[in-house]
Amino acid sequence: MKTxxxxxxxxxxxxxxxxxxxxxIRKWEDRYDIVCPKRHENGYRLYTIEDVSTLLKICEMRDKGYPLKEAIHLFRQDQSMRAMPIPPVNEYVIELMEKGQHYDEDGLLLILxxxxxxxGLERFLSEVIQPxxxxxxxxxxxGDWDESQETITSLLVRDFLVQIRRNFDLAEGTxxxxxxxxxxxxxxxxxxxxLLQAMMHGWQTIAAGPSPKLSSIEFLVQRLRPEKVMxxxxxxxxxxxxxKLLDKLEAMAARNTKTEFxxxxxGVFNHELFLSPKKIRIAYSIEDVLK
Incomplete structure (x- = not known):
């Protein structure tokens, strides 16, 4: 049969x-649903040029050292981003940028x-804070903003999110x-x-602050005994x-086996060291942490 x-x-x-x-090819098709060939009337699988392109891209990522599952995940994530329509700029984001440009802390806080x-919290995070x-x-x-404009805006947003976390009520024992x-x-x-996304799913959260020492992180793990560490x-x-940071993190996870890391x-996705950690799982979204 010719095609x-x-x-x-x-x-x-x-x-x-x-x-x-x-x-x-058939294993990837059946196990990972990477390609979905059509069937000819005689039962033969027929693959499209797009299917071949997908397989070649997965192979290229695998040859660069990515584990197969991670290569597939990154490929799908890239495809989803390409297919996603660009949303209009949120009115609040425009106003916040204007206030930040003029160092207007009171104006920033009011608009937040x-x-x-x-x-509400979920849309506030996804449609205002992240953009x-x-x-x-x-x-x-x-270079459109100087360091002080970036610092003032970022610190105010950070403090606002921390305040939301402090006022978020959860039942004891979560x-x-x-x-x-x-x-x-x-x-x-x-x-x-x-952490706020986790709280919306019923998890109690603790934040260690910026740039903690590894010894401080492990001390908190052993003292608080959290189910998960992000x-x-x-x-x-x-x-x-x-x-050698990856090796040190892997060793920490190995010493604290009752906690998932x-x-x-x-910074993780762009760093070549994180191709296949053994004790720590790479999380691309909050769903990867909570599932």
Missing amino acids: NQEQGLLVNEVSRITGLSRQV KQAHHRY LMLAVGENWAN PKILGCCLPDETHEIPLHII LSATTTIPFERDP FIGGH
Whole structure:
């Protein structure tokens, strides 16, 4: 049976193009649902050019050292982001950026309160805080904002989120998550967002503050005995300053086996060391931590 591009490609042809065996292609198809070939009337699987492209991208990531499951996850995440329509800029984000540009702390606080009351916590985090911090970071990186504008806005947002966490009522006996930035990591806001998301799912949270020592993190783990620990790295600075940081974190997790350790943040995703940690799980979202 011969095929053409419009009809589809047989598994033998896909195998020749990608370098994957027929068995591996079908295994990935059945186990991970990476591609979904159509069936010819005689029962043969027919793969599209898009299917071949997907397999080649997964192979490329795997060849760079990514474990297969992580490569598939990152590929799907990239596809989802590409397919996601760009939302209009939120009115509150525009107002907050204007107040931050003019060092208006009272104005920032008032708009944060208004947005929180209007949207509720979940939408407030996703539609106001996260886009705001992205915009602040871009303005600072581009030189449109000076360091004081970025610092004032970030600190006020951080304090506002901390206040929400302190006033969040949960029943006694709820499971605990300990949230910690890594040593030399001072960006706390992504961690507070994660902890607030966990609280909305019924988890008690404790935050260790910016740039704690590893010994301080382990002391808290042993004293508080949380069910889970969330380690956060917004930048790659912790790994650049301590090339053996991953080994030390893995050793900490090995010594505290009754607690699950997770790590996330752009600093983790962008750092080549974190390809396959053995004791710590990489978390791409709060769902990865809570499931």
